[in-house]
Amino acid sequence: MYTEIVKIIEGGLSNDKEKVLNYATVLADNLDSQGENSLAKRIRAVLSKKKGALTSLDSFSTKPVDAESRMDIVEISMPQISSSQIVLSKYVEEEIKGFIECYTRRDNLLRAGLEMSNSLLLYGPPGCGKTTVAQYIATLTGLPLVTARLDGLISSLLGSTAKNIRKIFDYVAKRECILFLDEFDVIAKLRDDKNELGELKRVVNSLIQNIDSLSSDSILIAATNHHELLDPAIWRRFSKVITLEKPQMDEIGKLVKILLDNAPNNIIGNDKKLEQLETALLGFSHSDIKTIVFNALRNVIIKNRESLTSSDILKEVYFHAHHAIDDEKDFIRYLLKNNAPHKEINESLEIPLRKIQAISKASEIKED
Incomplete structure (x- = not known):
């Protein structure tokens, strides 16, 4: 409940009507489940007076596209990965469950004055389950998985790549979901790499700014096979970093x-x-x-x-x-x-x- 109230305030201050309406709807549902039916009814009465259809929180129909190619730059899925389908080491499994617990009990963290841990970086050799872990977290949290499509995200016009990154973060800002950035090193490389163009370095700057402004109500998961290529400032943006190795x-x-x-x-x-x-x-x-x-x-x-x-x-x-x-x-x-x-x-x-x-x-x- 505390989370919804904070998000409604944020939406009001930023003049984001859709965000206010969406989180007010969620707040009413939560109040109903807690037996606060009278207050929930009053909130719904206020919402019903607003003209125009309310965009439901799980509405992901209008996906962002690359302006040049008109390709979708995200894919939406609702994975169903059971615990019996995934094999992790004992300690990795504990870390992932702890990360999920921070999300599901974010109201408790908020009351204690602590920020929730909502950003996770996964790295390790290819084929060791990074995408599966992202799907597993989406399954356990019940959140839609919004996966960035690199073929649409990376534009031949480099300036458009930064714009596409912004579009993706704007898209998830109004939705409670998990943003999954696979092959993360492609857009998060070292900015002092002499082989990279200046425009690509500006892409990294844009990425950092967007991660910093990510809503605490969404989850960011990034995955890479080449962690050594990541810019040092990128590492600091993740509250949790987990290595996924080959199985023992x-x-x-x-x-x-x-x-x-x-x-x-x-x-x-x-x-x-x-x-x-x-x-x-x-x-x-x-x-x-x-x-x-x-x-x-x-x-x-x-x-x-x-x-x-x-x-x-x-x-x-x-x-x-x-x-x-x-x-x-x-x-x-x-x-x-x-x-x-x-x-x-x-x-x-x-x-x-x-x-x-x-x-x-x-x-x-x-x-x-």
């Missing part, structure tokens, strides 16, 4: 279980096979692991086989790393080193048993 052994196991949840296989329930796959998949990103497992499943379905084996996944791990199987002996040695049983290799991958046994004997690799 236990996280790989959880991810494999999620991916194979509805697929017949000889892995889930077999701790030894699962541990062997965790070792083989160590060093790959979340996205890589998903690609590897799904490629293995596709091959099983295409060949009309009833069940996926660990050898199927190991084959895709090898192929993903080398992009080819030029040396079959080397490939078989790889399978054996990862403790794939001779019979399983023979039946799943259609490699002659004699060849497997000969290579095993020559390499002095004994099957457990």
Whole structure:
């Protein structure tokens, strides 16, 4: 309730009628839910006297566009990511839940005289779940996810890029939502980079100004694979910074279980096979692991086989790393080193048993 009152005051002082009407509507709904029906009714009575249709808080139909290309510069979505679909380290998960808690309990923070933590920077290697985390936060908060489209945002007329950034922030200022800036380094590079034009540096200045003026009722999430390129002043604009790294052994196991949840296989329930796959998949990103497992499943379905084996996944791990199987002996040695049983290799991958046994004997690799 305190948040809505503050936003109504802000809208009144800035002569933003739409903001006043939107947050007054939310305030009335909240008062109703708290049993303050009489006051809620009075607020709605005042609102009903205003001429013109009220723009609902979740109305995102008029998206901003680039003046030159006429392309939309944002995409709107309502993600539905369950906790069972996302794999994070214990400490990253705690930080994300704490960030969400700051948002959902922002009235408490406001009463205590504290600013809420509403800006989050995610960085790490490609494919490690930055976009998924943004979608997960949108799911848990129930907020629409407004994703900036770089193909529309970055204009050939550099002066228009700064204008587009302003358009996006103006758009989210009147809506309770999450603004997601992916590939953030493209518009937030070091301003002392000698290879960049002066106009691009002004784009960064514009970005900083807009972040500073972002409403405390919205959430900003930025993601980058190249945090080393970000301007130092950009870092200071984020109340929370989280690194998303490649998954460790236990996280790989959880991810494999999620991916194979509805697929017949000889892995889930077999701790030894699962541990062997965790070792083989160590060093790959979340996205890589998903690609590897799904490629293995596709091959099983295409060949009309009833069940996926660990050898199927190991084959895709090898192929993903080398992009080819030029040396079959080397490939078989790889399978054996990862403790794939001779019979399983023979039946799943259609490699002659004699060849497997000969290579095993020559390499002095004994099957457990």
